[in-house]
Amino acid sequence: MSQLSFDFPQEMIIFVGNVINTTVRHCWWTHNGMACNIPVQRQHFNAHLRDFHGINSHEVPYQCLWYGCSAQPMQKPSLERHVKEVHIPAVWACPHCLETFTRKNTLQIHLNERCQGMGH
Ligand SMILES: [Zn+2]
Ligand SMILES: [Zn+2]
Ligand SMILES: [Zn+2]
Numbered sequence: 001m002s003q004l005s006f007d008f009p010q011e012m013i014i015f016v017g018n019v020i021n022t023t024v025r026h027c028w029w030t031h032n033g034m035a036c037n038i039p040v041q042r043q044h045f046n047a048h049l050r051d052f053h054g055i056n057s058h059e060v061p062y063q064c065l066w067y068g069c070s071a072q073p074m075q076k077p078s079l080e081r082h083v084k085e086v087h088i089p090a091v092w093a094c095p096h097c098l099e100t101f102t103r104k105n106t107l108q109i110h111l112n113e114r115c116q117g118m119g120h
Contacts (some may be wrong), residue, residue: 027090028067029053035067042088046080055079 020098027036027048049055055062061073066087074082084090092107093100097117103105 019090019092023088023091025050026085030065030067042090043086045083045088049080049083
């Protein structure tokens with residue numbers, strides 16, 4: 001084991017952060033008023049939408065059937081992005097203390113001001 005120590009300038013520290021794509025989210029796509037409710041890893045949601053909910057064509061717009069969602073119908077790539085951004089937002093992890101945050105902005109504030117995992 002070699003001992004390496006890095007002194008990152010402040011601007012670089014601001015952008016250090018990991019998106020936890022393996023976070024499991026319950027799918028709330030609804031069919032006939034019933035929520036799907038299957039737990040799906042965030043990174044597998046596109047395949048889940050395709051296999052379980054028939055989002056498989058690039059030609060036609062789809063209505064987002066997520067519980068409580070009133071978005072306009074949209075094409076498959078937009079819908080996939082919409083679901084990830086609106087319904088299963090990314091979880092960010094601090095690389096130093098592994099605390100998790102639902103917003104990148106909150107992680108940045110944590111890294112700049114509150115993280116106790118570095119050099120303490
Ligand atoms: Zn589902
Ligand atoms: Zn939606
Ligand atoms: Zn931290």
